[in-house]
Amino acid sequence: xxxxxxxxxxxxxxxxxxxxxxxxxxxxxxxxxxxxxxxxxxxxxxxxxxxxxxxxxxxxxxxxxxxxxxxxxxxxxxxxxxxxxxxxxxxxxxxxxxxxxxxxxxxxxxxxxxxxxxxxxxxxxxxxxxxxxxxxxxxxxxxxxxxxxxxxxxxxxxxxxxxxxxxxxxxxxxxxxxxxxxxxxxxxxxxxxxxxxxxxxxxxxxxxxxxxxxxxxxxxxxxxxxxxxxxxxxxxxxxxxxxxxxxxxxxxxxxxxxxxxxxxxxxxxxxxxxxxxxxxxxxxxxxxxxxxxxxxxxxxxxxxxxxxxxxxxxxxxxxxxxxxxxxxxxxxxx
Amino acid sequence: xxxxxxxxxxxxxxxxxxxxxxxxxxxxxxxxxxxxxxxxxxxxxxxxxxxxxxxxxxxxxxxxxxxxxxxxxxxxxxxxxxxxxxxxxxxxxxxxxxxxxxxxxxxxxxxxxxxxxxxxxxxxxxxxxxxxxxxxxxxxxxxxxxxxxxxxxxxxxxxxxxxxxxxxxxxxxxxxxxxxxxxxxxxxxxxxxxxxxxxxxxxxxxxxxxxxxxxxxxxxxxxxxxxxxxxxxxxxxxxxxxxxxxxxxxxxxxxxxxxxxxxxxxxxxxxxxxxxxxxxxxxxxxxxxxxxxxxxxxxxxxxxxxxxxxxxxxxxxxxxxxxxxxxxxxxxxxxxxxxxxxxxxxxxxxxxxxxxxxxxxxxxxxxxxxxxxxxxxxxxxxxxxxxxxxxxxxxxxxxxxxxxxxxxxxxxxxxxxxxxxxxxxxxxxxxxxxxxxxxxxxxxxxxxxxxxxxxxxxxxxxxxxxxxxxxxxxxxxxxxxxxxxxxxxxxxxxxxxxxxxxxxxx
Numbered sequence: 001x002x003x004x005x006x007x008x009x010x011x012x013x014x015x016x017x018x019x020x021x022x023x024x025x026x027x028x029x030x031x032x033x034x035x036x037x038x039x040x041x042x043x044x045x046x047x048x049x050x051x052x053x054x055x056x057x058x059x060x061x062x063x064x065x066x067x068x069x070x071x072x073x074x075x076x077x078x079x080x081x082x083x084x085x086x087x088x089x090x091x092x093x094x095x096x097x098x099x100x101x102x103x104x105x106x107x108x109x110x111x112x113x114x115x116x117x118x119x120x121x122x123x124x125x126x127x128x129x130x131x132x133x134x135x136x137x138x139x140x141x142x143x144x145x146x147x148x149x150x151x152x153x154x155x156x157x158x159x160x161x162x163x164x165x166x167x168x169x170x171x172x173x174x175x176x177x178x179x180x181x182x183x184x185x186x187x188x189x190x191x192x193x194x195x196x197x198x199x200x201x202x203x204x205x206x207x208x209x210x211x212x213x214x215x216x217x218x219x220x221x222x223x224x225x226x227x228x229x230x231x232x233x234x235x236x237x238x239x240x241x242x243x244x245x246x247x248x249x250x251x252x253x254x255x256x257x258x259x260x261x262x263x264x265x266x267x268x269x270x271x272x273x274x275x276x277x278x279x280x281x282x283x284x285x286x287x288x289x290x291x292x293x294x295x296x297x298x299x300x301x302x303x304x305x306x307x308x309x310x311x312x313x314x315x316x317x318x319x320x321x322x323x324x325x326x327x328x329x330x331x332x333x334x
Numbered sequence: 335x336x337x338x339x340x341x342x343x344x345x346x347x348x349x350x351x352x353x354x355x356x357x358x359x360x361x362x363x364x365x366x367x368x369x370x371x372x373x374x375x376x377x378x379x380x381x382x383x384x385x386x387x388x389x390x391x392x393x394x395x396x397x398x399x400x401x402x403x404x405x406x407x408x409x410x411x412x413x414x415x416x417x418x419x420x421x422x423x424x425x426x427x428x429x430x431x432x433x434x435x436x437x438x439x440x441x442x443x444x445x446x447x448x449x450x451x452x453x454x455x456x457x458x459x460x461x462x463x464x465x466x467x468x469x470x471x472x473x474x475x476x477x478x479x480x481x482x483x484x485x486x487x488x489x490x491x492x493x494x495x496x497x498x499x500x501x502x503x504x505x506x507x508x509x510x511x512x513x514x515x516x517x518x519x520x521x522x523x524x525x526x527x528x529x530x531x532x533x534x535x536x537x538x539x540x541x542x543x544x545x546x547x548x549x550x551x552x553x554x555x556x557x558x559x560x561x562x563x564x565x566x567x568x569x570x571x572x573x574x575x576x577x578x579x580x581x582x583x584x585x586x587x588x589x590x591x592x593x594x595x596x597x598x599x600x601x602x603x604x605x606x607x608x609x610x611x612x613x614x615x616x617x618x619x620x621x622x623x624x625x626x627x628x629x630x631x632x633x634x635x636x637x638x639x640x641x642x643x644x645x646x647x648x649x650x651x652x653x654x655x656x657x658x659x660x661x662x663x664x665x666x667x668x669x670x671x672x673x674x675x676x677x678x679x680x681x682x683x684x685x686x687x688x689x690x691x692x693x694x695x696x697x698x699x700x701x702x703x704x705x706x707x708x709x710x711x712x713x714x715x716x717x718x719x720x721x722x723x724x725x726x727x728x729x730x731x732x733x734x735x736x737x738x739x740x741x742x743x744x745x746x747x748x749x750x751x752x753x754x755x756x757x758x759x760x761x762x763x764x765x766x767x768x769x770x771x772x773x774x775x776x777x778x779x780x781x782x783x784x785x786x787x788x789x790x791x792x793x794x795x796x797x798x799x800x801x802x803x804x805x806x807x808x809x810x811x812x813x814x815x816x817x818x819x820x821x822x823x824x825x826x827x828x829x830x831x832x833x834x835x836x837x838x839x840x
Contacts, residue, residue: 194703195695202692205681212640212670212678213693213747214661272683 011275014266014322018281025285029292036292039170047161047242049287050180051076054235055254056261056283057187057276058110058228063262064204065224066271067117067124072232072258074135075109076251079236081139084148084246091154098157102237103230109135110229114222124225132255140248150244160241176238183234188276200224204271253305260308261286264315286311340367341404343530344389344420344499349398351384358384359554362398366499366530371521373533373541373562376551376574377738377766382534385551386501389532390422391415416442419498421491425507427484431477435459438476439491462490465527466520482513489520493529500524501532506540507763510625510792511827518544536766538567550574575768591802592616595651595786596755598637602645606632607810609646612803614755614786619777621801622790624830629810630790631673634757637788638670639663640678650755664693667754671744673763673790675737679744682733686725687714689732690746697750717746722772738769745776756780759790774799794823806830 030036055072062069079102086101087093093101109131116127150158163175191197202210203217210217235254240246265282267274286308293304342365351359359381366372376382387393388400391409399406402418409415415422429438436459459472468486476487485505492500502521506514521544524531535541541548541562548565550557550573557573595616602608607629614620622630636643639657648655650666657663663670672678680689691698691710698706698713714728721742725735732743741761748756758777762770777800781787791797797804798821805815806829813829 193705193707195699195705196703198688198692198695198705201684201688202681205683206677206679208678209681210692212638212660212672214659214664215692216661268683272681 011266011273011278015275015278015281018264018266018278018285022281022285022288025288025292029288029296032298033292033295036295039172041291041295042171043174045284045288045291046177047174048291049284050174050177051235051238051242052254052257052261052287053180053280053283054183054231054238055228055258056265056279057184058231059258060262060265060267060274060276060279061187061191061200061224062124062228063259063267063269064200064271064274065221066204066207067221067224068128068259069110069113069225069228070125070128070255070259071109071113071131071135072228072235073251073254074132074139075106075229075232076236076239076254077246077248078109078135078139079105079233080240080246080250081143081148081248083237084153084240085143087154087157088148088152095156099234099237102233104233106233106236107226107230110226110232111222113229114225117225118218118222128255136248136252143248145248147248148240148244148246153240153244157241158244176241179234180238183231184276184280188280191276196220196223201272204268205273256305256308256312257286257290260312260315263312263319266319268319269316282315340369342367342401343403344418345401346385346388346395347399347401349388349395349400351388351393351395357554359388359395362551362554362556364549364556364559366532368498368528368530369525370546371525371531371533371544373535373545373548374551375535375538375541375548375570377768380551380574380766381554382503382551384554386422386503386532386534389415389420389499389501416495419496420501421495421497421499422501422503423485423488423492423505425504427481427488429476429479429484429487432475434473434475435463435470435479435487436472438487439472439494442491442495458494459490462493465493465523466490467523468516468520480513482509482516485517486520489524493524493527497529499530499532501534503534504536505533506535506537508626510627511831512625514540538570541570542567552576571767574766591618591781592784597649597652598646599649600646601633601636601643601648603632603636603641604644606641607636607807610805610807610812611646612805612812612815614788616754616784616786617781619781619787619789619800619802621797621804622788622807623794623797623804623826624792624807624813626792628807628830630807631759632810633807634670634759634788634790637663637755637757638668640670664751667752668757669693669748669751669753669755670757671748671759671761673760675740675744680732680740683731685731686718686723686728686735686743687711689743690714690717690728690750693747694750694752713750714746717742717749721746721776738765741765741769741773745773749780753785755786755788757788757790760792761789762791762793762796770796794826797826798823 055076059069059072082105083098083102087098113128113131116122117124160175164172165175165178166173199215199220202213202215203220207217236251239250261283262279263269264286266278289307290304293299293307294301345365347363349359349362350357362385374382374385384393388395391411391414400409401407407418409418430441436455439459439462440455456472463470463472463486466486466489470483470486476484479487505517509517518540521531521533533541533545545562547559547561548570549559550570552574592615594613596614599611601610610633612620622633624630632641635641637657639659639662642658648657655666657666681692687710690713698710700706711728717723718725718728723739723742725739732740735743761777762773765773777787777789789800801818803815803817804821804826806813806826808830
């Protein structure tokens with residue numbers, strides 16, 4: 001048994017551990033909450049994960065390049081609100097076009113972050129902390145404190161959360177969930193097989209060596225922010241579809257949630273390593289806990305954020321501990 | 335074992351340590367006595383690092399015991415080692431750049447009182463430094479110190495903690511000749527004060543100059559411990575590699591070489607180097623000799639577009655070119671094997687295959703931007719065999735390999751770009767004799783295949799063994815360039831240090 005674990009790649013070990021923790025979490029809540037194993041609960045978690053997953057994937061790519069994107073929550077808000085607003089006056093726009101606009105809006109916001117970080121050489125934590133506030137303030141100003149309501153949205157969008165691709169028993173595979181999973185699969189394959197992904201890892205692992213190897217590291221960093229923004233735009237669209245009613249606080253706190261999902265999913269906070277499979281598991285775990293806590297009578301809802309924060313710290317601490325013990329194994333065997 | 339007259343201050347008895355399934359040290363016994371300089375030699379991977387880490391409490395031995403002044407002890411961590419008076423100094427010293435020299439020396443002291451007595455601090459620091467027989471302003475910020483001065487600070491720090499055993503791990507690897515001299519004198523001063531110095535170095539000539547006894551490790555095993563008078567250079571090398579090794583023959587005649595490839599005229603970078611002029615033919619090896627800090631690396635960086643030149647011209651195949659980024663240099667068929675594996679060389683968290691293909695990813699491109707993993711693996715496997723990279727497979731993270739093997743992975747990366755001009759910066763720094771001979775053979779082989787090669791090296795025997803022509807630099811200036819047949823180690827040193835102004839007129 002020990003031999004088996006030793007042979008496993010640390011990254012695979014990580015994913016295995018994550019799956020076990022997820023299982024234990026679900027079993028724990030099942031023992032605490034009546035009717036936890038209902039299709040309703042499953043759907044509830046799945047549709048919630050669908051919104052967070054794209055953000056987490058984008059965040060993962062940014063973190064892999066040794067950066068962080070704290071503005072994702074505000075970008076979700078902007079995308080959700082602006083599209084909702086636009087559809088109020090242009091209800092006939094084709095649904096595909098709406099998604100494209102969401103992506104473009106997000107990409108634009110991401111490009112601002114990316115340009116400042118990659119070419120302006122301002123640390124990403126500062127840039128995105130700034131844009132987190134700026135984007136949100138813009139939204140508040142633009143909205144004039146009005147909310148988007150389902151009444152102003154075209155019928156197809158209002159129906160979208162109920163749209164089902166297929167059903168297994170009582171569980172319905174919602175279209176939004178399917179979209180999110182497809183995005184995850186695309187990025188999973190891309191990050192493990194594409195040449196550009198190799199550049200992404202190289203820049204995160206050793207930026208100087210990447211430059212010497214002829215990699216345009218500024219462009220790689222810039223693109224990671226654009227993609228992160230784009231995926232946040234997609235999440236904004238999902239958010240709009242899911243809730244229908246959008247206020248200026250839409251997406252608030254998603255930066256914390258996405259960072260939690262990413263580090264719990266095993267992406268190295270110092271860049272250079274991580275996998276999308278891990279991020280998916282991390283997102284599911286974080287969101288399962290989040291959604292289950294709201295149903296758990298014993299704990300106040302206000303503990304959710306605290307728990308997220310704790311989860312981030314535990315994940316990073318575990319990571320550091322693991323890297324250290326592996327580091328001891330490798331040593332510099334001279 | 336030799337028979338020390340004094341009781342050992344630190345002794346390892348039958349110590350073994352293994353990681354996963356490989357034994358890093360097996361049945362190792364070693365004793366150091368006060369007032370001796372005890373050299374430890376061995377190839378990369380022989381177990382020297384593990385030995386140091388056991389002595390300093392970073393690793394715990396699986397079996398065997400550690401004795402401190404005759405009593406069995408357990409060294410739990412570096413603090414425990416410090417309490418026993420055991421300290422280690424590495425190639426890259428640990429200094430805090432924002433603190434001054436004195437603060438750096440006394441950083442580990444906890445009994446300085448609540449309020450700093452700055453006068454006393456500076457006075458004690460001054461005393462410690464002068465005990466080492468060197469001079470250094472203790473009020474200077476550590477950020478401006480040279481590597482050698484940083485080492486002095488670290489030694490003084492150990493001394494301030496009443497060090498009894500000082501382990502020096504490759505202390506001279508990046509020092510200039512003059513600084514090496516100073517360090518060896520410090521070693522002698524420590525010895526005179528009764529400190530046991532464990533001196534780990536690949537440079538055998540230094541060992542013959544200062545060591546009292548020498549211990550050889552090979553494959554994690556203790557091979558021999560002898561008084562220095564009883565060993566000679568060849569015998570030591572034989573013990574280290576387990577076989578006799580051909581001496582580096584000094585070249586007497588230049589190789590036949592092909593047509594002109596590179597022509598550099600008056601190349602300059604403002605404030606760094608100026609008027610470097612040379613030609614390089616296909617199949618020719620040109621060595622840049624000189625002291626560390628003579629700006630040879632900067633010429634290499636300029637040719638590779640990392641810090642582009644500001645004046646002069648570069649011509650490849652007779653055509654003028656401008657090289658302002660590494661990508662451009664690579665497009666022209668230039669490769670640069672950096673001296674700094676950690677910084678400019680390798681992505682340590684990535685596997686061997688990904689590092690090997692990093693500079694030539696285009697080659698492994700399939701449709702839609704996918705990487706051909708099978709071809710990539712095959713390529714990496716091929717280099718693993720050709721360069722004898724010691725690793726079970728190519729999926730191992732590069733960070734887990736030993737220094738010599740990392741060097742080979744870096745070499746694989748650049749060979750895979752199939753360069754016409756290959757720039758090697760200190761290709762064998764910190765690499766053991768066996769791997770050094772291997773790297774030299776690879777360089778000669780490449781030259782034979784028609785690659786133009788530029789080697790920057792501070793290791794004179796290496797320059798003499800590889801070069802067809804030698805260019806010597808001093809303080810950013812080209813002091814001379816000549817054929818190997820006109821070259822001698824003495825001449826290079828004279829030019830590099832500026833002692834011989836007559837020769838520089840040549």
